[in-house]
Amino acid sequence: MSIETTRWAGRGWVNPLHDPRDKRLPRIAGPCGLVIFGVTGDLARKKLMPAVYDLANRGLLPPGFALVGFARREWADQDFEQVVHDAVREHARTPFREAVWRQLAEGVRFVQGTFDDDGAFDRLSQCVHDLDRVRGTGGNHAFYLSIPPSAFPVVCKQLSRSGLAAQDGDQWRRVVIEKPFGHDLASARELNAIVNDVFPEESVFRIDHYLGKETVQNILALRFANQLYEPIWNANYVDHVQITMAEDVGVGGRAGYYDGIGAARDVIQNHLLQLLALTAIEEPVSFRPRDLRGEKIKVLSATRLMQPLSASTARGQYTAGWQGGQWASGLLEEEGFAKDSATETYAAIALEIDTRRWAGVPWFLRTGKRLGRRVTEIAVVFKRAPHLPFDSTATEELGHNALVVRVQPDEGVTMRFGSKVPGTSMEVRDVTMDFAYGHAFTESSPEAYERLLLDMLLGEPSLFPSNEEVELSWQILDPVVESWESGGKPQPYPAGSWGPQSADEMIARTGRTWRRP
Amino acid sequence: MIVDLPSTTTSAVNKKMVELRERGGAVALGRVLTLVIVTDDGGPTEDAVDAANDASREHPCRVIVLARGAKRAAARLDAQIRVGGDAGASEVVVLRMYGPLADQGASITVPLLLPDAPVVAWWPGEAPAVPADDPVGRLAQRRITDSAVARNPLKALAQRRASYADGDTDLAWPRLTLWRGLLAAALDQPPFEDVTRAVVAGAADSPSTDLLAGWLAAKLDVPVTRHRTNVDGGLDSVRLVRPSGDVTLARPDGRIGVLSQPGQPQRRVALQRRPLRDCLAEELRRLDPDEIYQAALESLPRVRRGTGSLRKAVS
Numbered sequence: 134m135s136i137e138t139t140r141w142a143g144r145g146w147v148n149p150l151h152d153p154r155d156k157r158l159p160r161i162a163g164p165c166g167l168v169i170f171g172v173t174g175d176l177a178r179k180k181l182m183p184a185v186y187d188l189a190n191r192g193l194l195p196p197g198f199a200l201v202g203f204a205r206r207e208w209a210d211q212d213f214e215q216v217v218h219d220a221v222r223e224h225a226r227t228p229f230r231e232a233v234w235r236q237l238a239e240g241v242r243f244v245q246g247t248f249d250d251d252g253a254f255d256r257l258s259q260c261v262h263d264l265d266r267v268r269g270t271g272g273n274h275a276f277y278l279s280i281p282p283s284a285f286p287v288v289c290k291q292l293s294r295s296g297l298a299a300q301d302g303d304q305w306r307r308v309v310i311e312k313p314f315g316h317d318l319a320s321a322r323e324l325n326a327i328v329n330d331v332f333p334e335e336s337v338f339r340i341d342h343y344l345g346k347e348t349v350q351n352i353l354a355l356r357f358a359n360q361l362y363e364p365i366w367n368a369n370y371v372d373h374v375q376i377t378m379a380e381d382v383g384v385g386g387r388a389g390y391y392d393g394i395g396a397a398r399d400v401i402q403n404h405l406l407q408l409l410a411l412t413a414i415e416e417p418v419s420f421r422p423r424d425l426r427g428e429k430i431k432v433l434s435a436t437r438l439m440q441p442l443s444a445s446t447a448r449g450q451y452t453a454g455w456q457g458g459q460w461a462s463g464l465l466e467e468e469g470f471a472k473d474s475a476t477e478t479y480a481a482i483a484l485e486i487d488t489r490r491w492a493g494v495p496w497f498l499r500t501g502k503r504l505g506r507r508v509t510e511i512a513v514v515f516k517r518a519p520h521l522p523f524d525s526t527a528t529e530e531l532g533h534n535a536l537v538v539r540v541q542p543d544e545g546v547t548m549r550f551g552s553k554v555p556g557t558s559m560e561v562r563d564v565t566m567d568f569a570y571g572h573a574f575t576e577s578s579p580e581a582y583e584r585l586l587l588d589m590l591l592g593e594p595s596l597f598p599s600n601e602e603v604e605l606s607w608q609i610l611d612p613v614v615e616s617w618e619s620g621g622k623p624q625p626y627p628a629g630s631w632g633p634q635s636a637d638e639m640i641a642r643t644g645r646t647w648r649r650p
Numbered sequence: 651m652i653v654d655l656p657s658t659t660t661s662a663v664n665k666k667m668v669e670l671r672e673r674g675g676a677v678a679l680g681r682v683l684t685l686v687i688v689t690d691d692g693g694p695t696e697d698a699v700d701a702a703n704d705a706s707r708e709h710p711c712r713v714i715v716l717a718r719g720a721k722r723a724a725a726r727l728d729a730q731i732r733v734g735g736d737a738g739a740s741e742v743v744v745l746r747m748y749g750p751l752a753d754q755g756a757s758i759t760v761p762l763l764l765p766d767a768p769v770v771a772w773w774p775g776e777a778p779a780v781p782a783d784d785p786v787g788r789l790a791q792r793r794i795t796d797s798a799v800a801r802n803p804l805k806a807l808a809q810r811r812a813s814y815a816d817g818d819t820d821l822a823w824p825r826l827t828l829w830r831g832l833l834a835a836a837l838d839q840p841p842f843e844d845v846t847r848a849v850v851a852g853a854a855d856s857p858s859t860d861l862l863a864g865w866l867a868a869k870l871d872v873p874v875t876r877h878r879t880n881v882d883g884g885l886d887s888v889r890l891v892r893p894s895g896d897v898t899l900a901r902p903d904g905r906i907g908v909l910s911q912p913g914q915p916q917r918r919v920a921l922q923r924r925p926l927r928d929c930l931a932e933e934l935r936r937l938d939p940d941e942i943y944q945a946a947l948e949s950l951p952r953v954r955r956g957t958g959s960l961r962k963a964v965s
Contacts, residue, residue: 146842149869150834155942157827157932161835164917189920192828195835196909197917232905233920269915271839303840569710 159193162590164271165305166199166240166264168257170248170288171279172213173204176311180342181277182217183224184582189237190227191579193587197268199240201260205247213243226580240268248280248287254295261297272304275338275589281390282313282324289331298331309338309589312403314598316394317614318607325600334600338589343404343509344596345581345588348544352411352511353420355538355546362536363416365515367490372533373643374412375497375512376405377650379504383451383461383628384478388469397448397480397614400500404509406433406606407598408540409496412511413486422595426602432486433605439483439495442616444642448623449479449633451503456629461503463628477623478502481636482613483643495643499636503628508650509540523559530562535648545569655729660761663729663743670733681740683711683768683934686759688786689775691719691746694799697926698774699742704927706740709934712764715744716755716786725749727758756785768792768937772930776800782815792937794930796821797857798884807857811947816939822857823943824929825884828921829862829899829907833888836897836909845870847891849956851877856884863953865946866890877956884923 151158167185169177188194202213218238222229242260246253264270276297278288292298292308300306308328315321328337343349356362365371378400384391391399407429413436414428439445452463464470464478479501486496515534528551537547546568554560579587588596598606624633631649640647653670655662685702689695695717702713726749732742745758763769771781771790777800778784781793797820800806810820837845848866852859860876862885867874870890879886887900895912902908907921 146844148834148837148842149845149871150830150837152869152942156936157824157830157940157942158834159827159831161831163835163839164914192831192920194919195917196832196907196919197915230920230922232922236906236918236920239918267915269911269917271914 159191160587160591161193162195162198162587163273164195164197164269165273165275165590166201166261166268166270167275167277167586167590168201168203168261169277169279170203170284172202172216172243173206174279177202177279178216178220179224180580180582181279181586182220183226184580184586186217186221186225186234186237187227187580187583188587190225190230190233191583194237194590197240197270198237199242199264199268199270200237201242201244201257201264203244203246203253203257205245207245208243210241210243214238214241217241226583240264248284248291251291251294254291254297258295258297272300273306275307275309277309279311282310282315285310285324286327289327293331300336305336305592306332307336307338307589307592308332309340311340313394313398314339314403314603315607316398317611318604321600321603321607325603329600335594337600338585338594338597339600339603340582340585341403341407341598342581342585343540344407344598345583345585346540346544348538348540348546349408349411350596351546352538357416366513368492368494370515371491371494372514372516373495373497373645374409375499375514375648376408376412376510377512377648378404378500378509379507379631379650380500380502381457381504381507381629383467383503384464385462385467386469388467392470392474392476395448395477395480395614396500396502397477397482397610397617401480401482401498402606402610403598403603405498405500406436406609407602408511409436409484409498410602412513412538413491413496415488415490420595422593425595426599430599430601430605432488433602433609435487436496436605436609437485437487438609438612439485442613445483445639446613446616447479447481447633447636447639448477448617449501449626449636450474450476450623451478451501451628452625454503454627454629456503457506461628463625475617475622477617479504479623479626479632479636480613481632481639482610483639484609495645497640497645497647499632499647501626501632505629505631505649507542510650511538511540512648512650513537514645514648523561527559528561530560532563537648543569651732651734653731655731657726658729659727660758663731663745664761666731667733667741667743670731681710681712681764681767683709683770683937684762684764685711685713685740685934686755686769686771686786686790687713687715688755688771688773689715689717691717694774695744698772699744701774701925701927701930702772703740703742705931705934708931711740711934712762713740713742714759714762715742716759717744717746718752718755719746719748721749721752723748725751727751756789759786759789763789770794770934770937774799777806779809780813780815781818782813790817792817792819792933794819794821794933798822798825803855803857804860807860807947808950811950814944814947816944817937819933819940819943820857820861821926821929821933822861823940823946824932825858825924826862826865827932828924829885829888830865832899832907832909832919832921833866833890833897836899836911837890839911841892841894843892843894845872845890845892845897847872848874849877849889849891850874850885850953851879851887851956852885853882854878859885860950860953861943861946862888864949865942867952868942868945868949873954874952875954875956 481499626633728746772794777795797806
């Protein structure tokens with residue numbers, strides 16, 4: 134689904150080559166460059182650099198695009214170029230083409246320095262100006278902060294001090310930040326204040342890579358382009374909704390970030406609440422960024438935790454166990470975690486949305502590490518038919534109808550409904566029907582980071598959460614984390630299972646069970 | 651898996667396909683369209699099937715290949731069904747038709763079309779004079795031809811124009827998409843100024859060059875001249891003339907494009923020829939009439955032919 138607002142006109146002049154009927158015409162960003170802070174990190178190597186190459190390979194980057202790396206390493210331009218080259222070779226989705234690489238490599242630069250080094254940022258400023266002259270980046274630059282949030286204040290201050298954040302006339306400067314957007318409401322506000330102090334809100338792009346996924350955007354198409362689902366997409370027909378993000382990996386090696394943060398803040402606050410918002414929103418009057426974000430804000434502002442929290446939340450911590458044929462150590466044995474760490478690796482919460490559409494429908498959100506398998510899905514579970522004109526024995530195996538949006542892996546949609554079991558007797562059983570559109574193999578179905586980087590360079594903010602959404606999400610989640618921190622410990626669960634006993638009990642109290650995704 | 655059904659009928663083919671699915675060797679995916687590829691036996695069939703298999707990863711489809719064999723032979727239909735790893739994300743049915751059957755592609759296709767799903771016809775080689783009137787073409791919502799592989803590409807393009815019907819498209823058009831995108835993006839930048847004249851240069855037999863000229867004539871409504879270059883490699887360069895200076899986009903080496911604008915350094919961009927599968931995938935992405943392609947075709951007569959041939963219209 135394309136959620137586009139294209140600015141075709143400049144100063145009252147309309148570009149005659151654009152035509153709304155011309156759906157083939159790719160959206161190519163105007164002249165610009167990308168500066169990445171934290172180029173030595175995993176994300177930069179595995180996602181950002183390959184995404185830049187893939188965009189170039191698909192012809193969607195502007196001619197003369199520039200990529201600048203900033204890090205402490207003692208690298209020359211050529212060393213960084215080699216790093217980008219290796220990252221692209223190893224992780225790019227599209228085939229490696231020497232010609233594409235060579236023209237991209239011409240615009241690769243590296244600036245060495247630390248964040249508190251004024252000289253380094255002056256050099257960066259000089260480098261960016263040179264690029265405007267040599268590569269024609271036109272004074273348009275995006276700064277990707279792939280760095281810990283603790284470094285945001287100093288980097289923002291440096292960008293402001295060195296004049297890098299200043300945008301004048303037709304030029305733009307944008308900043309891209311990644312989760313975590315704070316660790317509670319107060320810190321999120323503080324972070325927003327720091328960033329907004331230097332960059333106006335419309336220049337801030339908060340990356341939530343889930344929102345760049347095709348299936349997530351497809352939720353909007355599924356709901357608002359069809360007649361089939363919208364009539365039943367409400368409390369009259371929906372029994373409850375389960376949103377799951379399960380990972381099979383642990384948090385080994387990420388102790389510095391993860392310890393004290395935990396699953397709820399790491400995943401529920403951003404990914405799961407965004408998925409909830411898209412599943413629950415009212416129809417926006419258009420897909421213009423303002424309208425879409427406005428609807429998401431409406432839903433988030435009506436979302437409440439089910440009370441009491443002790444009965445409607447659950448947390449767990451994985452212990453050692455056999456997972457998928459491999460021995461996995463427990464969190465407390467992972468390096469960097471205290472032996473008495475109370476960091477949860479599994480979190481489940483129950484929410485309600487106080488609107489006419491959703492009144493009385495519980496929304497169960499769960500996420501965890503070292504669970505049965507890696508899967509993210511949204512399951513809308515419908516009520517049972519009010520009357521079943523069959524013998525009671527015929528429908529014993531019939532459950533609830535469900536519509537499942539499979540976000541990853543294996544993106545697609547699954548429907549679960551009752552069907553007659555072949556044979557002479559009338560017996561109805563649950564069956565599933567799958568649809569998968571656009572597999573991730575082709576050049577034309579982009580990876581989430583590609584989509585989001587391109588949208589950012591085009592200045593198209595629809596798929597990026599606004600600061601208001603971030604703050605509302607914290608407002609929803611904060612009481613849970615506070616109640617957890619006030620006492621108790623996460624319940625242990627063995628690696629490779631589907632979470633702690635308390636999560637099953639939590640949902641069982643409402644007379645429901647978790648789906649096995 | 652590949653299953654050969656020599657000397658068969660379409661109902662036998664249908665039965666076999668259902669059987670293959672039920673035996674579980676080939677899992678039924680949601681198929682979004684039927685792609686009918688019409689070729690001559692021994693023609694560019696396998697390349698076309700490969701491209702279709704690649705495109706099917708984006709558009710899961712059933713591919714029906716109609717390969718016309720010798721007409722003087724006895725009537726006979728040979729079928730080959732490919733599913734699973736041999737067919738990408740699609741299922742492929744290759745039908746070889748001999749004797750009187752060679753011209754009965756449409757009637758052979760009908761029983762094999764997916765119910766209620768769009769039909770796309772594709773002629774990877776020579777196309778019928780009027781695709782929309784062709785028996786197979788009539789079954790299809792979308793008819794894809796490729797004037798670049800015709801014996802006389804420019805004549806073929808003129809024929810496309812004469813016979814245009816909604817739903818027609820030609821692969822010379824998606825080969826242009828990146829060029830068009832870059833030109834449109836170049837005009838998005840200041841100074842926001844009207845183009846007064848345009849010059850397009852490309853190989854003498856490049857229908858894409860003509861189409862680009864037609865598109866510019868239709869959209870800009872200014873005089874457009876088309877020059878011939880002596881090298882092969884399709885489209886060579888475009889120049890948009892503006893009072894403050896020209897925008898030129900050139901591809902001297904066939905791989906890297908160079909964009910020049912007044913007051914700006916030359917910018918380079920990867921602009922290699924698009925592979926067939928990408929063009930096909932783009933075609934399958936939209937099944938409604940392409941008004942912009944139609945306008946480009948209709949504006950072909952407005953394009954002036956440059957005299958003589960020149961290496962580069964840019965210099």
